[in-house]
Amino acid sequence: MAVDPPKLRLPPYTALRAFEAAARHSSFVAAARELCVTPAAVAQQVKALEAWLGGALFERHSKGIALTPQGRHARPALSAAMDQMGLAVQNLRSEMRGSELHIAALPALAQLWLSPRLRRLRQDFPGVQISVTAMEEPPNFKREPFDMGLFYLDAPRKDVRTVALAKDHLLPVCTPKILKTLRVKGKIRLHGHPLLHDTVWDDDWARWLDATSMHEVDATTGPQFSLYSMALQAALDGEGLLMGRECLVAPYLTSGKLRAASPIRVPLPTGPNLLLPAHRADHKLTQQIANWIQMSFSEAASTF
Amino acid sequence: MAVDPPKLRLPPYTALRAFEAAARHSSFVAAARELCVTPAAVAQQVKALEAWLGGALFERHSKGIALTPQGRHARPALSAAMDQMGLAVQNLRSEMRGSELHIAALPALAQLWLSPRLRRLRQDFPGVQISVTAMEEPPNFKREPFDMGLFYLDAPRKDVRTVALAKDHLLPVCTPKILKTLRVKGKIRLHGHPLLHDTVWDDDWARWLDATSMHEVDATTGPQFSLYSMALQAALDGEGLLMGRECLVAPYLTSGKLRAASPIRVPLPTGPNLLLPAHRADHKLTQQIANWIQMSFSEAASTF
DNA sequence: GCGGAGGCCTAGAAAATCTAGGTGTCAGAT
DNA sequence: ATCTGACACCTAGATTTTCTAGGCCTCCGC
Secondary structure: OOOOOOOOOOOOOHHHHHHHHHHHHHHHHHHHHOOOOHHHHHHHHHHHHHHHHHOOEEEOOOOOOEEEEEHHHHHHHHHHHHHHHHHHHHHHHHHHHEEEEEEEHHHHHHHHHHHHHHHHHHHHHEEEEEEEEEOOOHHHHOOOOOOOEEEEEEOOOEEHHHHOOOEEEEEEEEEHHHHHEEEOOOOOOOOOOOEEEEOOOOOOOOHHHOOOOOOOOOOOOOOOOHHHHHHHHHHHHOEEEEEEEHHHHHHHHHOOOEEEEOOOOOOOOOEEEEEHHHHHHOOOHHHHHHHHHHHHHHHHHHHH | OOOOOOOOOOHHHHHHHHHHHHHHHHHHHHHHHHOOOHHHHHHHHHHHHHHHOOOOOOEEOOOOOOEHHHHHHHHHHHHHHHHHHHHHHHHHHHHHOOOEEEEEOOOOHHHHHHHHHHHHHHHHHOOOOEEEEOOOOOOOOOOOOOOOEEEOOOOOOEEEEEEOOOEEEEEEEHHHHHHHEEEEEEEEEEOOOOEEEEEOOHHHHHHHHHOOOOOOOOOOOOOEEHHHHHHHHHHHHHOEEEEEHHHHHHHHHOOOEEEOOOOOOOOOOOEEEEEHHHHHHHHHHHHHHHHHHHHHHHHHHHHO
């Protein structure tokens, strides 16, 4: 019965975070990816936490893991606490660095839509330091320090204000030079040139060919690019036909560097969206820049 | 514009905790005491956090520190997040170790009230592992893993259900042997024997002497004990007069090992309280044991 | 003008956390 | 039936974070 108590300490934060991520993904590897560590590290942290608690949180199966009832029950509160923690830190951070703004964006949107407008954006908001980070999936705004996001989404998200910036359409594009070779007796045939593919938007070609009932063209072959902008560059270099997303290729159609290889535009179920985390909703600078982006998009849309 | 984003990480948790504690205490030394580290460690963590944020959180004065406006503004959210975190962990822990119960208690209450009843408590709740930790101040139940507390308090606390277990009174006590030497012609004089003092309840003697207008006795001299139970032991050993707290010395009065050296009982503004953190309110075992303690106290009270 | 309290610094010690590399088990494919 | 890939696990040692020790500085009150 010590008078100066030995302070029963909480388990280390790292262990909690590892557990939370592993529970959320039901996987140590996925959690490890999220946390930027090796799976072994996650496993160790979870094991340490289990030791501290004196009981198991996961059932280990050779293929994957499953939460025990206790673990399942504990997760929501822990996640909420971590969200709140991240939120508090972000608010603090943004308060300290008043005039910084960090945008998360799909690589394609970052490079093809945002990048050309950055100069003007910076001119219109002098003194604001605008950063852009490209990523495939929208980040967890509660945990990661981004002020807004720019992503293709089909449905609005809870916990984030989602503004659809435009409806997007698919249409095949190529250089004018290639276009000529496709014209046979006034009709256009999509043969004789490679189809350029983006690895993420892999099924764009299939979707368009399906919608236009052009089943004679094989959507599965052709070079793959991990970045849409690289596929686009290949198209600009005359290496083949790209299934264009109108929002992204519009400037090249306007300038004449690319041409539509077909008049048929197939609507996409998803389109570019602006994501505004709820906790930034009343942040003035964020609002202003969000408005700027929306305006800029509707201007662009009018040129389609 | 990396595609695999370098993951802007949150600042280390330790730094946030150091800041939070330092802000709460407006002092690095106090924070260090709370966190069981040296002040230098706290200072370093805070400095690291400030570096991460890119701005100062405290104004350093040679005597103490003061929060900057940003720091002051950020603190509440951070504290709340940490509370929630601690809470989530505790719930998890208590769920894993279903039949453990941890009581925080003032040393005097732990030793003189709880300890004699522990055997019966354990008998009445077989299979429950009951731990007791003694400490001078009630812990922060949101952060530290205690299921209930037993402390002298004058006012109820917010965020913790406070149950007054009894009203307490001061009365001077000594061994029967000493009592005889105090009787001079039918009247009792509190002279000729040392007054035994508890360092924390330092002013008990003064309070009683004041209330009884016995200004001729000097309340400031006499041996000091850091634990009430040691002062009590000294009294039992006939080393002098103890200013007794009725709740604590009652058993000795009953058994005759100690006698009241005066019939005058002076009410104390504070009394023993049972503290039940809100988040444990619907925990069955905690409730049962709380009831047990309340009952046990009212039984004891009826014997005064 | 001295002593103590509080904060600051730095180097090195201690502890926490992570990685590498190898094992075992299963499910689905060959 | 066997192979292969995905996933979890382990351990030892590397790396990073965090802490302590010990000395310094400044201010305040005596």
